[in-house]
Amino acid sequence: MKIVTQYNPLRFLTFGVSIMDRYLVAELLAPFLFGVSLFSSIGVAIGSLELIRKITDAGLPLSTAMKVFLLKMPFFIAFALPASMLLATLITYIRLSSDSELIALRSCGVSIYRLILPAIVMSLIVTVITFAFNEFVVPAANYEASVILDSALNADRKDFQENNIIYPEFGEVDQPNGEKKEILKRLFYAEEFNGELMKNLTIVDRSKTGVNQIVVSESARWNIAENTWDFFNGTIYVISADSSYRNILRFEHHQLQLSRAPLDFARKGRKADDMNIAQVQEQLKLIMPSNDYKEIRKLKVRMQQKIALPFACLVFGLVGAVLGTKPQRTSKATGFGISVLIIFAYYLLRTIGDALGLSGFLTDWMAAWLPNLFGLGTGIWLLFRISR
Template sequence: MKILSRYILKEHLGPLLFGQAVFTVILLMNQVARKFDELARRDLDPEIIAHFFVLTLPFILAVTFPMGVLVATLAAFGRLSADNEITAMKASGVSLYDMLTPLLGAAGCLTLFMIWFNHGVLSETNHELSRLEADIARTKPTFVLREGSINEPGGSGNYRLVVDRIDRRSDRLYGVRIHDANDPALQRTIVADSGTMGYSANGRDLVLDLHKGTVYELKLRKPSEHRALHFDRQQLVIRNVGSVLERGQDEDDYRTDREMNFEQLLAEVRAERVELAEADSAAVSVAREELQAYLTGA
């Protein structure tokens, strides 16, 4: 009987692994298709993107594991039936209960494993994924300068950039015009023959190094007061333009129900019951006071 049990379990193992792998790859590719473009636009490190998809795997496995078990059961018993092996087992005195006993034992072990997996692994990875998604949502997309069009780098300042030509090999800009709209009472425009663009050491601030240009300033309330300042070289720094992922602090430990293990869910239920009881008690007290006031007034 031990040989028969091992044989039946062996027949399930191959289809289980195959079905699990196929369904996992399909759902993972679906996640990649839905999320990769958004993550890539924010210019995140490859390690962050890979970490994001690794964190989605536990949720996918929790869905695909029962699907793999179903495929394994159908494939194994389908093959045994097609090859008349089930008929041969029954003819040899093996009952259906004897054939199902090892599978019921394996199903019990898999059930315990999935309970542990959902309790310990899935809740924590869901919480970590939720925190990572919130951190990514706060990350601004990388500013990409396009020639011949109005560019708005964003960040802390209100600037608009127009560049006639960009030499991609040397990263040099030609025909640079910058409109500074930070002061509503002052119209300020910077015109430069050439320049370069880069980021500061912290990766956040956009640094424009301009050469041979003029700064035109015009007070809107007093148009007669205008001036032009010529320069050979000027550096303009626009703050908080780069995309730097900042991870949230661990103190913010709010969790949804999908991010809680069994103990946390039970604690949440108990807290909600206490809060509901307090609300009911307060409502009863208010009703009594209102009734007492009504009777006294009457």
Template sequence: MKILYRYIIKEHIGPFVMSLSVIMFILLMNFLVKYIGQIFGKGLSAWVIIKLIIFNLAWMFALAVPMATLVAVLMAFGRLSSDNEITILKSSGISLYRIIRPALFAAFVLMLAMIFFNDRILPESNHQAKLMFRSIRQKKPTLQLEPSIFYTVDRYTIVVNRIEKPLPDEWLDLANLLGPEYRGKPETDRLVDVTIFDQSDAKADVTITAEEGYMTYSPAKKSLVFTLFRGEFHKMDRQKTGEYERSLFEKQVVYIPAEEFLYEERKDTDRSDREMTVSMMRRKVEYFRNQIQIRQKNFTNITDQNLAGLQRLILKSDSVQATSVDSLWAGISENKWKAAYHKAKRVVDRYYNQAKTNTKFIDMQKRAVNKYLVEIHKKFSIPFASIVFVLIGAPLGIRARKGSMGVGISLSIGFFLLYWVFLIGGEDLADRGLITPFWAMWGANIIVGLAGIYLTWKTVKETSFIEWDYWIGKLKFWQKKTDKRQKETSG
């Protein structure tokens, strides 16, 4: 029997790896198409882009594994059924339950591995991906100068009349002039007729012109560095327009602050629910539940105090010791009654606003609890889908009797979309507080799992999933009955 189990599991390995690769490729292409404008064209290094893709592969892997399991089961059992190996095993006295057992065992092991992955690896990957996306969004694209185009960086404006690519020998001649920081950078262009307008000084306007120069970015100084040759320096005081300064230079280095041109990975301790482990989220849930209890207790005490104060306000009378309602009315003048009425109304409005604020706060805390509980259940329910998909895929694969990847992927996409619709819909309902987080995340597994058990039972009994003859007979009977009633009505 061990040989048979190893054989059945081996039949699943190839389709699983192949389908997992295909699904991961599709998800990766969708990710790149969606974020291509944010990733590329920012002057990022290849290593930064690779790291970003690797971190985002984690959530793709978490989604792809259950779907790949369904494809593998459909293809494996479809191939065994099409080659009549299922029939041979059943004729040898081996039940279909025992044939499916190794696939269920493999799915169980895979489920445990994915639970660990979703709890330990996926949150950290999501956190690092979020930080990288934040850094990339804050980084401006590398400045690419074009002739006769004005570029503004911070409080500096730059314009270049012509840009030339330096020849290797010309670069070697000028390398010693640029200094050691710029040696070995032959990609630097020669800028001809450069003008820089400097408005960083609130008291003066500075204009720098040069016949030629070079621009590089210095990560150490976080600045654009312009090395200019044979130029002029002009400075005019804004307050004293009569004062004007002009000087010549053979070589001048201008630093323009440009921190946003540098990609820097940032650290952040703030994490969302998808960036937390189960233990982190349980601590959050406990914290919010304690906040709800404290607020409810305080709200109850405040309500009791407010009601008591309101009662004292209504019954208070300086001139009359009221022994009955009639005597209370008789002892209060109309002006005092109106004043007491307005005062009571203000007090009631204040109490109402307090109650409204407390109710809103408690509702927000409950929503936060539901959000974290949904994510906790999700870390277990999605891996458990591998077992559910075995129950669905095995009978469908046997009935399909085809082991092609096209059939496997087509059926798996349909069931996976159905499963995902239940999952997303349940999460939305749980966030609104309409259903509990447990049913939101496990409802899809329960429904699809029960359907899989039913299909497996029908396959073992070698009966059709739906008794078409029975329902067709029922429809014919109802049709005849309807026609008979119509004839009696018309007659």
């Protein structure tokens, strides 16, 4: 009696780990780990050139140099993970194709989609790992390395802007015709800042309709307990709409209900590479009222890049698996060469997108995701061609 089973074209999407899946994943692991070691080593070697120069010029202790070296490694590992996923899928599927193993599986009715599914699943897992690693480990390690290096070089690193704190605050006001117009509501300026106390301040306040207020003060400090500013030894000038003085108030100590934002802005300290996504978002909230479009655009691009980089693992996994499944007789060395070319093209597109995003030619989202979108589109196009 012959049993006929109905073929389901979507069966490759059903959950279940087969012997073939375990075999393919086992084949992918070795080149993936090799790629992580290789690309991380290349990145560390290139990045260490500047460190070696500083060690030579400043005579840093070997223990300090090693500590900075180890703290910099997570940064290079984060960039190595997507490249390693490409190398692993490309070399593995090229090897399987060259040994006719893929032909044998295809002859048994296994579709091309089912063949690359283990690579896609592994790429998704690596994507999650890369995102977590790039979010929780890399920024903290980068920041710690910078602090140690600057301290060893006597660079006196400060997590705040020391001189000329300028914080403009914009807001919408109602016009006589009922429309809203964005204007400069308040301008905060401090000549010096030591991390806690601001000195020689001038605040121009236009937040009230028809009245301008100018505050000149010798010093000011943020009062955490009362959530306000304490100004010391200064004068408040109240100016009417016709530019005449309405009132002059001299004080030794005066509290003003102003925003804390100038203090947070002065303490911004960290670079984008030293912050995770949540910290970048907080920094954006601080500078948004200032209308510093250049810095705002830069932070938005950097934040999108932090999200886009992990998804390069998925893109590389798809492209590598699809290219590797093409019928061919090539060696692992050829696969490595193709990997290098694709990686170079990806980071070239990333650099171009970064430049276009910072210049405002592309939106922050498009600038960061340009190489991923290009790679994903190429991978899907190749997949449909091969599956025919």
